[in-house]
Amino acid sequence: MRRAVVEHGNGEISHDDVPSFPSYRRPPSPTTTAEVDLSLLEALESSQTAAALEALDLKGLKKLVLAFERRLRDNIAARLKYPDQPEKFADSEIELHDEIEKLKVLSGSPELYPDLVNLNTIPSLLGLLSHDNIDIAIDVVHLLQELTGEDVLEDNDEPARTLVDSLVENNVLELLVQLLPRLSETDPDEMAAVYNVLATIENLIEVRPVVAELVCERTKLMRWLLGKIKTREFDGNKQYASELLAILMQSSAANQKRLGGMNGVDVVLQAVAMYKSRDPRTPDEEEMVENLFDCLCCLLMPLENKERFLKAEGVELMIIVMNQKKFCYASAIRALDFAMTNYPPACERFVDVMGLKTAFPAYMGKANSHEQGQEETQQRRIGRAPDIISCIII
Incomplete structure (x- = not known):
């Protein structure tokens, strides 16, 4: 007999006695993967998935929920009984993970969402967002993202509203935002979970627009988003953070004032200042920069935020951006x-810092680039800038 090290799904390690056998290496198979018809395998997998989705009804849902609740109780009991012996409850968490995965089939039958709510499963699911094992919390986030996906809810308005209302009533917003600081974006799985958290919140807003204000009233989401867009490194989550922040600003005047009071104008200006003299490197980064300017323009609607913009030397920054004639040229004009x-104070500042000298080339529809290709590109970016500048001058 020998001792084998076994790593469980939650990262815990246990040692079990297993028989020792001489090592044996299977000879190469004469059938290579190139000879396997992968299209047949994909078709088989798709047909099995479709069959599973079609087979789900109320009876099947109750069976899934019952199995999930049973595994949840087993895990809670094991953790209470052996709090300092992870190997004792590791198996129960693997089984709980499997049951959460099985619930994803429900996304194929959104008409059953009201039944899911009536079975009182939502509180049990959301409670797992605070589970000590971060992998279990990530499983639930992924499940929520799938259940609330736009493609799933597109033609199921009433079931979608029933599900979203139940989620909000059971504090899904608070629990999702509280999970964000626990996730490390140096880990690929946890980085993906951050994306899924943001996607789930966006999905909830899509179904119930009032969620845009609720999530800002009840949680520290806006502060987390501000912290994310301040980072210099670009990644998919920074792009999504800028997009979600823009959605929150577009949806609510209260959110615009709230973010302004959190030093949001200055933070957004710092974020766009990274691109005052350079262009975004990828289309995704371009989209993020446009999202940031959307945020800035929405922020500038309340009077108090215009004052903050002026105090933070936002007018001067926008003129610098225009002088550089980079990707942000037209966006800077729009922000002005x-x-x-x-x-009027912003107009006076614009004139005092020689803004008209910078504005007139745009007003005349000209961009003084040294290269013809750059000039043509800049003209496309300016778009309706002459009309905008005309409005500013008037």
Whole structure:
């Protein structure tokens, strides 16, 4: 007999006695993967998945929920009985993980969402977002993202609202945002979980627009988003953070004022300042920069935020961006338009810092680039800038 090291799904390690056999290496198979018809395997897998989705009804849902609740109780009992012996409850968490995965089949039958709510499963699921094992919490986040996906809820408005209302009533917003600091973006799985958290919140807003204000009132999501867009390194989660922040700003005047009071104007200006003299490197990064300017323009609608913009030298920064004639050129003009509308102090500052000298080339539809290709590209970016500048001057 020899001792084998076994790593469980939650990262815990146990030692079990297993028989010792001489090592044996299987000879190469004469059938290579190239000879296997992968299309047949994919078709078989798709047909099995479709069959599983079609087979789910209320009876099947109750069976899934019962199995999930049983595994949840087993895990809770094992953790209470052996709090300092992870190997004693590791198996129960693997089984709990499997049951959560099985619940994903419900995304194929959104008409059963009201039944899921009536079975009182939502509180049990959401409670796992605070589970000590981060992998279990990640499983639930992935499940929520699938259940609330746009493609799933597209033609199921009433079931979708029933599910979202139940989730919000059971504190899904607070629990999701509280999970974010626990996730390390140096780990690929946890980085993906951050993305899924943001996607789930966006899905909830899509179904119930009032969630845009609720999530800002009840949680520290906006502060987390501000921290994310301040980072210099670009990644998919930074892009999504900018997109979600723009959605929150577009949806609510209260959110615009709330973010302004959190030093949001200054933070967004710092984020766009990274691109004052360079272009984004990828289309995704371009989209993020556009999201940031969308945030800035929305922020500049309340009067108090115009004052903050002026104090943070936002007018000067936008003029610098225009002088550089990079990707942000037209976006800077748009931001100035929002800043100066019905706010004379910003107009005066614009004139005082020689903004008209920078504005007139755009007003005339010209971009003084040294290379013809750059000039043509800049003209496309300016778009309706002459009309915008005309409004500013008037």
